[in-house]
Structure formats: structure tokens, C-alpha cells
Amino acid sequence: MSASSGRHYLAIPGPSVMPDEVLRAMHRPGPNIYAKEQGDLMAGLLADLKTVARTTRQAAMYIANGHGTWEAALANVLAAGDHVLVLATGRFAHGWAHMARQLGIATEVLDFGLRSAVDLQRVNEALAADKSHRYKAVLAVHVDTATSVLNDIRGLRAVIDAAGHPALLMVDCIASFGCDAFETDALGVDVMVAACQKGLMTPPGLGFVFFSERAAAVRAKMERVSSYWDWNKRSSPDEFYEYFCGTPPTHHLYGLRAALTMILDEGIEAVWQRHLLLSRGIHAAVEAWGANGPMELNIADPQCRSSAVTAIRIGAPLGTELREWLVEHAGVTLGIGLGMAEPNDPEWHGFFRIGHMGHINRQMTMGVLGSIDNGLKSLGIAHGGGALEAASVVLSEGHQSA
Ligand SMILES: Cc1ncc(COP(=O)(O)O)c(C=O)c1O
Known part of the structure; x- marks a missing residue:
């Protein structure tokens, strides 16, 4: 069963999700x-x-x-x-x-x-x-x-x-x-x-x-x-x-x-804070998955990680397999690996990226993470447990201090 009907989520690092307000504003005569x-x-x-x-x-x-x-x-x-x-x-x-x-x-x-x-x-x-x-x-x-x-x-x-x-x-x-x-x-x-x-x-x-x-x-x-x-x-x-x-x-x-x-x-500082919080949740989830399996954040130093996009190493061909599973079974499109060619992976099948830029919130973030978790389990890709819990803790702590 696919379970991919419903609103599709384009979680690539640009072009990003367009809000209904933006789409509506464009829908008018010249x-x-x-x-x-x-x-x-x-x-x-x-x-x-x-x-x-x-x-x-x-x-x-x-x-x-x-x-x-x-x-x-x-x-x-x-x-x-x-x-x-x-x-x-x-x-x-x-x-x-x-x-x-x-x-x-x-x-x-x-x-x-x-x-x-x-x-x-x-x-x-x-x-x-x-x-x-x-x-x-x-x-x-x-x-x-x-x-x-x-x-x-x-x-x-x-x-x-x-x-x-x-x-x-x-x-x-x-x-x-x-x-x-x-x-x-x-x-x-x-x-x-x-x-x-x-x-x-x-x-x-x-x-x-x-x-x-x-x-x-x-x-x-x-x-x-x-x-x-x-x-x-x-x-x-x-x-x-x-x-x-x-x-x-x-x-x-x-x-x-x-x-x-x-x-x-919203206020530009609040927009930055929202991106920072949601990205920290994503990083926490990837670290938990990576504790037992091939997944790894491309950038190890937390100070040098963006709030807009997260590049993840998983090893070829699992990156492509996971992305394809998510499109077909979850209604989520992740970003491809880009410019990461390695001698044994010239087509970048060992990477994927999550775009978390612009019109994003907690439920979209938890949804994309939950969908990836489903994909890892369905495809039998080794991964550590507790990723959704780890993300949820980060997002909840952020909520309390916000
Ligand atoms: C950091 C950065 N610079 C430049 C570009 C090129 O932009 P475009 O593809 O719109 O020409 C991109 C596109 O993703 C980008 O992410």
C-alpha cells in the first residue's frame, strides 16, 4: 500500500513550498x-x-x-x-x-x-x-x-x-x-x-x-x-x-x-529562530538514526550547520532508494545529493538532503522525519532508534524557551 495520497510535501532545498497566500496573490489578471x-x-x-x-x-x-x-x-x-x-x-x-x-x-x-x-x-x-x-x-x-x-x-x-x-x-x-x-x-x-x-x-x-x-x-x-x-x-x-x-x-x-x-x-528574527529550532530537531533525529547504521550528517560541527538545509550521507545506493520510497509511499520529495561525487558513487546515490526553508513548521518537520523513519524501516536500512523522540524533545524545549 502506498499511503501517498494527500498533499505532497516538496522537502527539497529550493524551490521551496509556496504558501497559499503567495499563490493566491499571483492569481489575477495582468x-x-x-x-x-x-x-x-x-x-x-x-x-x-x-x-x-x-x-x-x-x-x-x-x-x-x-x-x-x-x-x-x-x-x-x-x-x-x-x-x-x-x-x-x-x-x-x-x-x-x-x-x-x-x-x-x-x-x-x-x-x-x-x-x-x-x-x-x-x-x-x-x-x-x-x-x-x-x-x-x-x-x-x-x-x-x-x-x-x-x-x-x-x-x-x-x-x-x-x-x-x-x-x-x-x-x-x-x-x-x-x-x-x-x-x-x-x-x-x-x-x-x-x-x-x-x-x-x-x-x-x-x-x-x-x-x-x-x-x-x-x-x-x-x-x-x-x-x-x-x-x-x-x-x-x-x-x-x-x-x-x-x-x-x-x-x-x-x-x-x-x-x-x-x-x-512574523518578524525576521522570529523567522530565523523558527528555522534554527526546526533544523536542530532534524539534526537530533539524524544523529539518533546514525547511532546504529550508515546515516551521518554531512557537517559534524553543530556551529557550521545551516538552518535551511541538511545534507545527509547514507551510502550508495541507499540515498536514492530512500528518496524514491518516500515519493512513492509517503508523498514526500527529498533533495538529491548534489556535487558530492565520490569515486565509488559518481551519481550521488549515497546522499540526500532535507530542505527546511521558508514555509515550514513543526508538523511539516515532524512529518518529514516520521516519513523518513517509515522508509528506513520499510527498506530494512539499519538505523538507531529514538530519532522522532529526539527531534520532539528539541522542538519541545525550543517551545518552552521561546
Ligand atoms: C547557495 C546557492 N548559490 C547559487 C545557487 C544557484 O541558484 P539558481 O539555481 O537559482 O541559479 C543555488 C541554487 O540552489 C544555491 O543554493
């Missing part, structure tokens, strides 16, 4: 894009995005996925021949580095592997060795969605400052935005990129770039910037058309409006 309301809508969205990003500086919006925001960020402050240092803790930093290379930017990658955060000592050494200050920017990913590592951006800022290095600090918050606590201005981040399809609960298609005065000054000195990626007009338009360098993504904007209202009604 607007006149020249009407004043559209300009008012954009002004409100940019202001609220800045509140979520904890910045009072500038923001530009793009019809783009996360890759688009990577290119937007690079295109405004870097030209072919410039040098950057990329700190890699998984697939996504490598992806950003690849894009920089394709633009002719000299890209040096410090690779910290797939199971640990950026080692600040190594960054310190790399910056100290760059005596002529060739690096124009340091690129880092706050949460790498493939490995689920959470990087210490405050520590990174401190290392750059201590080295007296003038490089811009550019951070990918695509996975963490609206999930893991992040304060763009207080952390001294010069360029931050994010997208709408994860913590912001909106269908994929909108990307955001936030930038500091320092980054704006670097932009001002650029010989040329592609007019489509240029953030100047988008962040300070003279007319509505310039927000998107053309026709706006009308219905995405309605969806985003509803999502931001939900986030701000």
Missing part, C-alpha cells in the same frame, strides 16, 4: 505596467527586501535565478583581468568561480572540501601573501546548499580587516536568505546576492543584489558594465521601466509582495 501602483509596489518591495537583508544600502532586482545574480554581482565590480579569491565549501562556490573565469576574471580558489567550513587561518595566509593587493574581491557562500555548511561571515570580515586588505567582500546568501540569521550591513558585506525561491517562498525567477557604498564606488570606476546587469538604474530608476531594464515580472512581484508581508508580520 496589470497595466505603466500605472503608478507598479512603481509604488516596487518601492515597497525593495524597502522590505532591505529589511530582510538587514541593510540600509542599495538593492537591485533582476528577472533571474541565482546564477543570474552571480553574474550581476560580478559584472558590476569586476572586469576581465581582475583577480578574485573564492572560498569553496561545496558546489556553489565552485559554480560562482567558474562563472567568474568565463568572464575572464583571474580566479583563485581555496577549497575547503565538502565537510567543513571556510578555514579562516588559510584565508588569512592567502591575504597576507597577496602583498600587492591583487584580489579585488573575496567571494564566499554563506550556506552552501550542496554540503549544508554554514560559513562564518563575521569571522571572514574580521580576517580581511585584520589583514588590511581592500578586497570587496561578496557573499552568496541564496540558500540562507530569510532562513539563517544574516545582517548584511553589520557584517560589513559589500555585495550580497539572494534569490526568491527558497526562504522567500516565491516561484523561481527573481534575483536580488544588495551593495554597499564601497561597492558602488568600485562600480563607478568600471570602464563599462553591460546595460542589462548594471545595478545603477535598477537601484535608482528615473522611470519604472528601469527597475528591470524592460518589462517587469508582474506576477512574481505580487507573489513576492505576499511573501514579504508574511515574513515581516
Whole structure:
């Protein structure tokens, strides 16, 4: 018997579950894009995005996925021949580095592997060795969605400052935005990129770039910037058309409006706390399963685990078998392993990820954990007991202290 009828739960790390409020907001006829309301809508969205990003500086919006925001960020402050240092803790930093290379930017990658955060000592050494200050920017990913590592951006800022290095600090918050606590201005981040399809609960298609005065000054000195990626007009338009360098993504904007209202009604700090609590419950469950069997959290250090996504090692082919069982028998889709290839598992069958970003609560979290527990038992995969109890204790303790 399948027992998978009922509402399906897409527990992948983005695109995330869309709230009914977001779906309803998009279900309407197209607007006149020249009407004043559209300009008012954009002004409100940019202001609220800045509140979520904890910045009072500038923001530009793009019809783009996360890759688009990577290119937007690079295109405004870097030209072919410039040098950057990329700190890699998984697939996504490598992806950003690849894009920089394709633009002719000299890209040096410090690779910290797939199971640990950026080692600040190594960054310190790399910056100290760059005596002529060739690096124009340091690129880092706050949460790498493939490995689920959470990087210490405050520590990174401190290392750059201590080295007296003038490089811009550019951070990918695509996975963490609206999930893991992040304060763009207080952390001294010069360029931050994010997208709408994860913590912001909106269908994929909108990307955001936030930038500091320092980054704006670097932009001002650029010989040329592609007019489509240029953030100047988008962040300070003279007319509505310039927000998107053309026709706006009308219905995405309605969806985003509803999502931001939900986030701000809850309060961004409460949103971060909710994600932290639920993720700690998931980690407790995986640790209990792993006490007797092949399951293991990809990130051992609790300080370096994201609140948005959890990558789990289980060994090939069990990752794929478990995921397929959950779709077929429980109505739950988990994330695939991504960028975790190993010599004996090039197809990533030994991994899965739980996305816990955006529109999630206790019952969804306990439901996904209970479904995984069913799958482990049905498939006869060895696992420790008490995982649901362990998660429940964490969630209950969180409730008492909340
Ligand atoms: C951390 C991170 N950076 C960049 C990307 C790329 O975003 P997109 O797939 O929307 O282009 C993703 C996508 O999952 C991501 O998680």
C-alpha cells in the first residue's frame, strides 16, 4: 500500500513550498505596467527586501535565478583581468568561480572540501601573501546548499580587516536568505546576492543584489558594465521601466509582495529562530538514526550547520532508494545529493538532503522525519532508534524557551 495520497510535501532545498497566500496573490489578471501602483509596489518591495537583508544600502532586482545574480554581482565590480579569491565549501562556490573565469576574471580558489567550513587561518595566509593587493574581491557562500555548511561571515570580515586588505567582500546568501540569521550591513558585506525561491517562498525567477557604498564606488570606476546587469538604474530608476531594464515580472512581484508581508508580520528574527529550532530537531533525529547504521550528517560541527538545509550521507545506493520510497509511499520529495561525487558513487546515490526553508513548521518537520523513519524501516536500512523522540524533545524545549 502506498499511503501517498494527500498533499505532497516538496522537502527539497529550493524551490521551496509556496504558501497559499503567495499563490493566491499571483492569481489575477495582468496589470497595466505603466500605472503608478507598479512603481509604488516596487518601492515597497525593495524597502522590505532591505529589511530582510538587514541593510540600509542599495538593492537591485533582476528577472533571474541565482546564477543570474552571480553574474550581476560580478559584472558590476569586476572586469576581465581582475583577480578574485573564492572560498569553496561545496558546489556553489565552485559554480560562482567558474562563472567568474568565463568572464575572464583571474580566479583563485581555496577549497575547503565538502565537510567543513571556510578555514579562516588559510584565508588569512592567502591575504597576507597577496602583498600587492591583487584580489579585488573575496567571494564566499554563506550556506552552501550542496554540503549544508554554514560559513562564518563575521569571522571572514574580521580576517580581511585584520589583514588590511581592500578586497570587496561578496557573499552568496541564496540558500540562507530569510532562513539563517544574516545582517548584511553589520557584517560589513559589500555585495550580497539572494534569490526568491527558497526562504522567500516565491516561484523561481527573481534575483536580488544588495551593495554597499564601497561597492558602488568600485562600480563607478568600471570602464563599462553591460546595460542589462548594471545595478545603477535598477537601484535608482528615473522611470519604472528601469527597475528591470524592460518589462517587469508582474506576477512574481505580487507573489513576492505576499511573501514579504508574511515574513515581516512574523518578524525576521522570529523567522530565523523558527528555522534554527526546526533544523536542530532534524539534526537530533539524524544523529539518533546514525547511532546504529550508515546515516551521518554531512557537517559534524553543530556551529557550521545551516538552518535551511541538511545534507545527509547514507551510502550508495541507499540515498536514492530512500528518496524514491518516500515519493512513492509517503508523498514526500527529498533533495538529491548534489556535487558530492565520490569515486565509488559518481551519481550521488549515497546522499540526500532535507530542505527546511521558508514555509515550514513543526508538523511539516515532524512529518518529514516520521516519513523518513517509515522508509528506513520499510527498506530494512539499519538505523538507531529514538530519532522522532529526539527531534520532539528539541522542538519541545525550543517551545518552552521561546
Ligand atoms: C547557495 C546557492 N548559490 C547559487 C545557487 C544557484 O541558484 P539558481 O539555481 O537559482 O541559479 C543555488 C541554487 O540552489 C544555491 O543554493
